[in-house]
Amino acid sequence: MFNISSIYPKKEGYRFDFDYYLNTHMPMSIERLSKAKGFKGVSVERGVDVDEPRIESSYVAMCHYYFDSLENFMSAFMPHAEELQGDIANYTNIQPIIQINEVKITR
Amino acid sequence: MFNISSIYPKKEGYRFDFDYYLNTHMPMSIERLSKAKGFKGVSVERGVDVDEPRIESSYVAMCHYYFDSLENFMSAFMPHAEELQGDIANYTNIQPIIQINEVKITR
Numbered sequence: 001m002f003n004i005s006s007i008y009p010k011k012e013g014y015r016f017d018f019d020y021y022l023n024t025h026m027p028m029s030i031e032r033l034s035k036a037k038g039f040k041g042v043s044v045e046r047g048v049d050v051d052e053p054r055i056e057s058s059y060v061a062m063c064h065y066y067f068d069s070l071e072n073f074m075s076a077f078m079p080h081a082e083e084l085q086g087d088i089a090n091y092t093n094i095q096p097i098i099q100i101n102e103v104k105i106t107r
Numbered sequence: 108m109f110n111i112s113s114i115y116p117k118k119e120g121y122r123f124d125f126d127y128y129l130n131t132h133m134p135m136s137i138e139r140l141s142k143a144k145g146f147k148g149v150s151v152e153r154g155v156d157v158d159e160p161r162i163e164s165s166y167v168a169m170c171h172y173y174f175d176s177l178e179n180f181m182s183a184f185m186p187h188a189e190e191l192q193g194d195i196a197n198y199t200n201i202q203p204i205i206q207i208n209e210v211k212i213t214r
Contacts, residue, residue: 002155003150003152003169005169007165018211022211022212026212027212030212030214034214041213041214042212042213042214043110043210043213044210044211044212044213045110045208045209045210045211046208046209046211047206047207047208048109048177048207048208049207050177050207055205055207057206057207057208058114058204058206059206059208061208062110062112062206062208064171070157097165098162099154099164099165099166099169100154100155100156100157100162100164101152101153101154101155101164101166101168101169102152102153102155103150103151103152104125104129104151104152104153105129105134105137105149105150105151106148106149106150106151107137107141107148107149
């Protein structure tokens with residue numbers, strides 16, 4: 001199984017509209033991708049700062065898509081790539097880091 | 108639900124012993140934490156580089172622990188913090204980024 005992560009690192013003067021991200025962008029993305037072959041799950045997450053012990057978030061948000069294979073993800077994503085990537089500017093000025101991970105242990 | 112992530116960014120001259128990480132460190136960590144109150148799941152992942160389209164991994168590895176609450180995680184982790192953190196040098200010279208995320212959407 002693979003995790004295709006979109007990771008939004010904090011940067012000076014960043015803008016991130018969580019209302020749009022959680023209520024418009026990600027539901028659209030999930031609607032498109034979750035019907036595809038090999039879809040296993042998705043987690044959409046917001047970074048939080050913790051006071052005690054002090055842990056400051058390095059990332060504003062993360063999204064993890066789990067698919068059986070990378071090929072399954074690519075087949076699911078490519079037909080919607082332009083639409084989904086074109087929508088990013090509507091909620092943030094952060095360029096997301098795309099990270100592909102192979103899941104080695106899961107419980 | 109919260110995701111407590113340990114994220115290992117690539118750096119010049121890094122060392123990362125996946126055999127030790129996957130077969131010794133993480134099984135020990137999971138054995139300690141998965142019995143605790145509020146444990147929901149864990150995913151241990153290895154970054155991969157993709158050729159077509161070219162996506163180079165920014166992170167060597169990631170581990171995501173899901174707990175009902177941050178308090179549950181802290182209660183689970185703190186008694187083992189010294190042992191688990193002290194073991195990091197046995198598999199890597201990368202200082203992991205600890206990122207706390209609140210899970211907003213899960214499917």
